[in-house]
Amino acid sequence: MMHNGQLVAVKKVPVNLMTHHDMDREYQIYRKAAHPNIVKLVEKPRIHSDNKWYIIMEYISGETLEKIMFNQKLTHRIKSKIITGLCEGLFHLHNNDIVHQDLKPDNIMVKSDTNEAVIIDLGFAKVLPGWPQLCTKYWKHSICSSRDPDTPLGSARLSLRCVGDG
Known part of the structure; x- marks a missing residue:
């Protein structure tokens, strides 16, 4: 429109x-x-x-991560670009005490011309001051340890672990 x-x-x-x-x-x-x-x-x-x-x-010209994540044509370079953009967006949200609360592949658009990730749909997001410090232990032990490096975006998920451990 x-x-x-x-x-x-x-x-x-x-x-x-x-x-x-x-x-x-x-x-x-x-x-x-x-x-x-x-x-x-x-x-x-x-x-x-x-x-x-x-x-x-x-308007984001592209497709959701849900639609493209099993595409065999995604090179490691493209996967890295997607994950880098996702992490930068999340880092910004979290530094502003914003928790998305509905982050999933359907709520991440990947621009068709640049392969940049754009987080969408903040409808369930909340501002929770100080929450990142409260969640550090949970991130390290629950989420990151459950990631399987053999999944389609395995290398990207390992990068998320590094962000969580930092």
Whole structure:
């Protein structure tokens, strides 16, 4: 969809599913999360005549990580670029005390022209001051030790372990 001459993606949410307070909270999280590896809001969400919130975001030309992660044509260089972008986006979120809470391959877009990862859908995200310090032990022992290096993005998951251990 075009919006003010810019190609955008529009997420439509019925007003009965999201209060003004919840939408304002999500808007503030998007503003705080501004980073090249995190999808950007184009404007503050508004309710339109069809009784839905319109959340207008930048359009990411590409596919979700879910769709491409088993593609045998992904070289180690491309995988590394995807994971680097994902880690940079997460690092930014976490440094701003933002927890995504719904991070999964369907919520990571990979740009078709650059193979850069962009984290999308911050609808469940929360601001939790000081949370990274509380989770360091959990990250090291629970998440990182369960990663299998033989999975399609195994080398990338090992990189996540290094981030968690740092």
